[in-house]
Amino acid sequence: MNIIRIEDPADPRVAPYLSIRERDLVGREGRFVAEGKVVLNVLFAAGRFQAESVLVLENRLAGMTETLALAPDGMPVYVASAAVIDAIAGFHMHRGILAIGSKGVAPSVDDMLAALPERALVAVPVGISNHDNIGSIFRNAAAFGADAVLLDETCCDPLYRKAIRVSVGAALKVPFAVGGTASNLADALSRHGFGQLALSPAGEADIRDMPRPGRLALYFGTEGEGLPEPLLKRLTTARIRMAPGFDSLNVAAASAIALHHFTDATG
């Protein structure tokens, strides 16, 4: 392990970790921040994104040995005291370990879809601008073995720090691509032979009565507005049965139910 002791919060080697929260707001020029042991395990094990470095609390280093054993050879592991780390990050970093990763080059929607197997399950969030919801959708996608997530251009960034955290690292594991509009995504999914189902409280049939095509894309809209009307007109719609009088479901819950229903997982 390439362990490097940091004594000065202004050390240029830890510049990417400076003022974490402020930097969340302005963006990171192609980088993301991953936090906590569980998330870092996924980052290293999935190997989908390149980890540039890790910053760890000195008194947590021993407990991170197994996690760091998964890291790329030679990757710098910066170690510092709590006081130095808090001065770098700008807040008390109780998780004890952070990583900076490189977003790399995002795949095009077509390239990503072309690479999927004959039988594939894809989640398509549309207009989801809440990082908790995006993170939860990725977590559910991973839990139920979805092959990819396709996001329309109005969704928030799955590699935002909080989204990664809520996803428990799934945003670093499940392949995703960001397309244009929902209509552009539907065009692409059609080209690649996907059956497409738009989840909506007013859906024409219960998801439990829907056949599962080999390649299936499931669309999830916002809680308030739902999916765009033109998309609902174009696609087959399906609903999740609910009790009368309180037909309100969080989009993360809806994605859990629909992905669980259509998954091939047998675990």
Next chain:
Amino acid sequence: MNIIRIEDPADPRVAPYLSIRERDLVGREGRFVAEGKVVLNVLFAAGRFQAESVLVLENRLAGMTETLALAPDGMPVYVASAAVIDAIAGFHMHRGILAIGSKGVAPSVDDMLAALPERALVAVPVGISNHDNIGSIFRNAAAFGADAVLLDETCCDPLYRKAIRVSVGAALKVPFAVGGTASNLADALSRHGFGQLALSPAGEADIRDMPRPGRLALYFGTEGEGLPEPLLKRLTTARIRMAPGFDSLNVAAASAIALHHFTDATG
């Protein structure tokens, strides 16, 4: 409507609304705070808890007419400017409307179970100390028509402000009782003829292969620890199928899937 104009943040009539966040921490002696139009609609329509008063932004009053029409006769509606309301609440109250309700006398577990129909579905969170998760479990319980929620003594309070908000008011609608330990709850559910299923990643069968008894209780444990080992030994266990390698599901998502699976709702 009993509309009362408030000019002075120190007016004793709005004392229950003072320093909302600080009061969250110390508790409210038998009261709760409900926020926002959607939650207040549930509070008034369900009629399960008594609303003591409402505090509304003057420029939102007109938009709240339908909501307030559901309120109890004579209930005070305090109206104030944004500056006065922010001074009362201690932060910027962007939701525009708050209510104070009375928790009343909590039913005993036995009384609550005795009052349920022959065919009933009950959610039993155990050790859930996160208000987001408790709120989400209530929201799912309402969405899938669960008849009640039973909480063990280590769960957090469903009538905490944030839990009510996340539940979208379901915590004010779905009957609940707080018992002693999970083992006490299992005793009570047995006495009342409930089939009991403990959700666990290591469950002996897939929930989809489990019969639905007339009276069914579904147990949900914490993400880290899961349900207590003695409870898992005592009850039938069931799992939610997941993909290998990422078998991590949020407890709110698990409750959505299991309640959706066992609901009688056909909507």
